Amino acid sequence: MRRILPGLLTLLLCILSITGSIAQAKPEFRGVWIASVDNIDWPIRGDYSPASQKAEFIRQLDMHKRNGMNAVVVQIRPSGDAFYPSEFEPWSEWLTGKQGKAPVPFYDPLQFMIEETHKRNMVFHAWLNPYRAVFNVKTSSIAKNHIIRKHPEWFLTYGDKKYFDPSNKQAQDFVVKVVKDIVKRYKIDAIHMDDYFYPYRIAGKEFPDAAAYK
Numbered sequence: 196m197r198r199i200l201p202g203l204l205t206l207l208l209c210i211l212s213i214t215g216s217i218a219q220a221k222p223e224f225r226g227v228w229i230a231s232v233d234n235i236d237w238p239i240r241g242d243y244s245p246a247s248q249k250a251e252f253i254r255q256l257d258m259h260k261r262n263g264m265n266a267v268v269v270q271i272r273p274s275g276d277a278f279y280p281s282e283f284e285p286w287s288e289w290l291t292g293k294q295g296k297a298p299v300p301f302y303d304p305l306q307f308m309i310e311e312t313h314k315r316n317m318v319f320h321a322w323l324n325p326y327r328a329v330f331n332v333k334t335s336s337i338a339k340n341h342i343i344r345k346h347p348e349w350f351l352t353y354g355d356k357k358y359f360d361p362s363n364k365q366a367q368d369f370v371v372k373v374v375k376d377i378v379k380r381y382k383i384d385a386i387h388m389d390d391y392f393y394p395y396r397i398a399g400k401e402f403p404d405a406a407a408y409k
Contacts, residue, residue, distance in 0.1 A: 295338025362407035
């Protein structure tokens with residue numbers, strides 16, 4: 196009996212240790228992107244009604260919840276614009292049809308989305324495109340208060356788009372200021388930076404950053 200007890204105690208400790216490890220394991224991150232640029236996912240193209248925009252976001256959120264997702268990564272700043280009231284950047288054209296135009300009746304989409312996400316015990320990542328400034332130089336509406344009108348020297352044109360020059364210290368500081376503003380004002384769970392630090396390569400065209408590199 197004396198020989199058996201130490202073995203049983205050792206086995207019990209091992210089981211408790213394993214059980215404790217399983218209980219303390221962090222849940223998986225199961226996230227889904229919700230793209231707003233060019234109305235890919237939300238809002239629906241041409242739908243500028245706050246009521247139906249809210250209903251559509253809730254519909255998508257509930258669908259993702261049913262499918263086992265526990266996080267959403269929502270694009271709130273696709274092109275130097277905003278899906279929230281900002282003193283630094285204009286309202287997004289993909290929210291109201293015209294860049295710089297506020298939703299009517301007024302609401303704060305970012306605040307609404309965060310609240311609805313958290314109600315479902317899901318986490319909300321604010322997705323930003325840090326350096327894309329104009330989605331299409333030929334067709335995009337550009338508000339009077341867009342930073343590109345105030346500081347055109349901060350930007351580079353490549354193909355049909357304009358980008359913040361990543362080597363420009365003032366441009367860098369501006370992007371940081373935008374991020375700090377979001378973090379300060381909203382209870383987001385994370386900032387999600389997209390891949391537009393530099394653009395996708397266009398065959399036969401060089402991105403005009405050689406001078407800055409040198």
